[in-house]
Amino acid sequence: MSRIDVFVAPRPNPALIRIMTVVNRVVMLHGIPGFRDLLPFNRLAGLRGVANVRHIDFPDDDRQRLKACCGAGKATFITPNHPEFFTDWMIDKEIVSQVSPLAASWATHGVVNGLGRIMQKFWLANNLIAQIPGNSGAAKEHSIAWALKGHGVLLHPEGGVGWHANVVGPLLPGAVEMGFEALKRGRATDQDSRVWIAPVVWKLAFTKNVEPALAQECAYVEKSLKIERRAADTLPERVHHIYATLLSRDEIACGMVPDERASYAARQTQLLLELSRRLGEGISVDPSANEFAELLRRSRRWLRENTGDAERQKQVRTLADTIQRLQRVGPWASANSRITQEEIAEHLKRIRNDYCKGTLRDTINRFVPQPAGPRCAHIRVPEPLGLHAFPGSIDDALAELHSRLQAAVTTTVAELEAAGGFIFYPNPFYHR
Template identity: 80%
Template structure:
């Protein structure tokens, strides 16, 4: 097996972790006071703060709630939402530094193992657990053992980043499954052993008007993707036009007519349904099962188990990748008549990640996306889920975890909107 697909247990270095906590706080999040707002220094990400998160809003009661779930003689699995790439680990690290500094964090194997031997050693010393697609048994075993030692284990139950911070995507069951295994092992020696699933959610809000910076980024996307700008369009309308044009290209590539009278959501759903039908036929998937997520899981399994036909592999991969990409703009995009600057920024980051490829600038953006301006991270901690006292099934526990996370995200967004923290625009996805 290649290094990228080989699990190596983390070797946490407490001194390095403490040092990186300070580096993260200053260089990655808040920036250097005196330089972060001063030209030309504020153009340097390390002085401005790479993620440009100037303020952390974490109420004392929420912090104490999370602290109470962590520590010795219990196992804790911390499950943050996953609205943004790169900033995710920076904020997560800031949180765990205050409640359980030696928390182990799951990360993609491309980050932990895929950047060379020296970087792998660095990430393992920072207590990162490499997630190996299709072969996560060793990572789960290590996580359970580490949690039983009284240290936290952090993983994002949404899986990959969706760039939709107001909506929590369907959750994966890994944290609950590992929690139940930890409970079984803990109860073998201590009948009162407790296991907590501790959800955390955060919402990023710009601290001012960043429309000019967003318009500049949108112009870059339009030029990169060769999409003509409509002179009278507002910024959200320009983004809608970008997505509509890209959808038309996907329709043309698939041989499907584009229904100009249909909304973006209707066209997208029709294309996903047709590509799903083709994918199902390619892998002999039961057509009666209409769950697209299950279809994609089956397709990934099929690719792992059928490597003797390269051409068919290519076709299956192309269909699955296109469906997955199209689904990243879900029904939530058209749910509300207004759209915020933050949601506009998320649309831009998503389209850059999914469609803008080839150049160094776009590669850097995928790994270290740069925000349009200074932000505040509003962090909230829903009630933890005690598996030691939860009577339901794994599916029930995952559904309950999702409910708590979504309710807290929604209440946080409502609270911020009432305070005037958002700038709103008419949402062109709402009717088009």
């Protein structure tokens, strides 16, 4: 096995973690006052703040609620929502620095193990746990043991980033499964053992009107994907036109005739059904009896078990990848009649991640996406879920965790809207 697929236990260095907390706060989040708004210095991400998060709104009640379930005698799994890549770890690190500085954090194996030995040592010293796809047993064992020592373990139950901050996606069971196992092991020696699943949500909001910067990014996407701009379109209509054009290209590649009179959601649904039918035929599964998520799971298993037929492997992988990519624009996109600048920014980042590839600029953007302007991170902590007092199953606990995360996101968004924190436009994706 290559080094990238081999789990190595973190070796946290408290001094380095303290130093990186300050670096993260200044260089990655806030930027340097006096330079971050001054040309030409504000064009340098390290002076402006790479993630350009100028303000952290983390009420003391929420901070204390999270802090109270961390520490000696408590095994705690911290589960934030996952609305944005790169900024995720920066904000998560700021959160744990205030409640449990030696908390371990899960990260993709490509980051922890894939950047060379020196960077691997650096990430392990920062207490990052490498997630090895298909081989996460060692990471889970280490996480349970670390949590039982009284240090938190942070991981994103949504898995990958979907770029939809107002909606919490389906959750993976890993944190809850580890929590119940930690409870079992803890109670073997102490019947009063406490295990917490601690949900955290954060919502990013621009601190000023950033339409010119969003329009500039939209123009880059149009040029990169060779999509002609329609002169009369508003900014949201330009984004919708990009997605509609990309959908037409997928329909044509599938042998379907695009119906531009139909809504985006209706066309997307018909294409997904046809692709799932073909994928089901390719792996000998009836797609009518499986949801998309289950069909994709079955296709990944098929790809692992049937490596002999290269051509069929390519067909199955292409179909599965296309379905997964199309699904990233979910029903939430057309649910509301209005759309915010933050949601437009998310659409553009999702398009760039999924479609704009092949240049150094696109590669850098995929790993370190740059925001359109300065932002505030509004952090909230719903009531932690005590597995030691929870009577239900893993599925029940997962459903409760999702409910608490979504309720906190919805409440936070409503509070910001009531305070006039968003700029709205008519939503071209909307349909009744």
